[in-house]
Amino acid sequence: MGSLLNLPMIVGGDFHCFLNQGEKKGGRRYSYSEGAQKIVEFLVDNDLHDLGFLGPKYTWSNNKSGNSKIWVRLDRVLMNSEGLRLDSLAMVKHLIWLASDHCPLLLNLTSKMLRPGCRWFRFEDNWMTYPVTWKLIWKNWNKQDYGKPREVLNQKCNRTLKALFFWSRNWLKELGELKISLEGRIKEL
Known part of the structure; x- marks a missing residue:
């Protein structure tokens, strides 16, 4: 094998x-x-x-x-x-x-x-600068998982990283929209 x-x-x-x-x-x-x-x-x-x-x-x-x-x-x-x-x-x-x-x-x-690109995602240090990510990590990490310890650890890491990834993607989208809105307001001034 x-x-x-x-x-x-x-x-x-x-x-x-x-x-x-x-x-x-x-x-x-x-x-x-x-x-x-x-x-x-x-x-x-x-x-x-x-x-x-x-x-x-x-x-x-x-x-x-x-x-x-x-x-x-x-x-x-x-x-x-x-x-x-x-x-x-x-x-x-x-x-x-x-x-x-x-x-x-x-x-x-x-x-x-x-x-192009890769669907792999990794933990990013800047996530820890946002208080909401601590709650997100706590919520996803403390969910009950079953199996051998290595399987439980893998499930917790996978679920938590996915949650952080999607939060980050949505947060960056919101920041991008806010940036466009602010640039439009600045042009009006």
């Missing part, structure tokens, strides 16, 4: 298991099952990372109505570190249901030459 880890690898499909309460709506409350533990061990042992997704949050439904309806994210696309290194812009889209109880997944692998 060691030589396979040096090659880009993509694994996708119905894993028939969800990994946290946020991936399920309806039905019994989530418990960290043996199946979820085995999936997480499989991910760690094979250096596989969930690519995330765009579109509807859940990929499967029991097709019942009312309080009996259950929605779950069972389907996912995973890529190893070598694949992410070669194509960090890989993107998964959950499409709408057609004739199945699962929604189809669309994997888009786009060359870096076609789309």
Whole structure:
């Protein structure tokens, strides 16, 4: 298996298991099952990372109505570190249901030459200068996670960095709009 880890690898499909309460709506409350533990061990042992997704949050439904309806994210696309290194812009889209109880997944692998930039994001020191980021970090870090300590740490870091990234992007957008507004007012003077 060691030589396979040096090659880009993509694994996708119905894993028939969800990994946290946020991936399920309806039905019994989530418990960290043996199946979820085995999936997480499989991910760690094979250096596989969930690519995330765009579109509807859940990929499967029991097709019942009312309080009996259950929605779950069972389907996912995973890529190893070598694949992410070669194509960090890989993107998964959950499409709408057609004739199945699962929604189809669309994997888009786009060359870096076609789309400049990188979707990797890192912690930026200037985030700590804003008091609101401390609350954002506290809120996201203190959410309950399940799994082995390394998995919990990875989930906390990933969730917190994503929250900081989106806050930063929105904050910079607001600052840009404010700058344009102020420049317009200065021109009027």
